[in-house]
Amino acid sequence: MxxxxxxxxxxxxxxxxxxxxxxxxxxxxxxxxxxxxxxxxxxxxxxxxxxxxxxxxxxxxxxxxxxxxxxxxxxxxxxxxxxxxxxxQYSCFRILILDQDGRQAGRVMAGGRYFTATDTRLHEIWQEKCRNLDVPGEEAWERTVETILSAEGYHVIR
Structure with a gap:
């Protein structure tokens, strides 16, 4: 849709x-x-x-x-x-992830935890560190994702 x-x-x-x-x-x-x-x-x-x-x-x-x-x-x-x-580029994301040059690298869509990326490295990091995060509460989950991706050099907007 x-x-x-x-x-x-x-x-x-x-x-x-x-x-x-x-x-x-x-x-x-x-x-x-x-x-x-x-x-x-x-x-x-x-x-x-x-x-x-x-x-x-x-x-x-x-x-x-x-x-x-x-x-x-x-x-x-x-x-x-x-x-x-x-x-x-906006299309209803809850988290927007930018690379070090400020270009969109990925996003988590609104209404869930569905992730999509155009950046191969970001996709690998997501699969390894974020995909199966078991953090209760959406706000806490977003903060955890932001911490992980920021440590990897990405800028997270939520």
Missing amino acids: AFQCRMCGACCSTMGEIISIRERSGRTGFRIGYSTTLETRDVVLDSDKEDLFFGTPQQGSLACPFLRELAPGRRICTVHDSRPDLCR
Whole structure:
């Protein structure tokens, strides 16, 4: 089944830890920076979302700076058309794993412990150290996975 966005904003509610506005260029352009790779990239407000961006507050200090509430319980990206690759790759993960260059290496899908990887080394580490982890509680399990993968040089976003 293909991923279908529910506009809940959960995916972007902690992206402010990774994506920040570095500077503004003109009325609707922004240079953003990534805390994981120190790279920068330009984004532009979608023309149909400018009023929403300027007229509503950010969704909390940890949220992506471009996430706005469209209606109660419905949140939207105001730079959707020019959003970063990291955001384009999102498909409902509970854990995103980046390699040392900040590229997506793997993820654990939401709603379970299903793991998928594009990085061979990460797949081997997962099979050896994470696949059969017997840790009670989802939060504790995620912390354990994060500790293991961080020690191996990966950056874990959850």
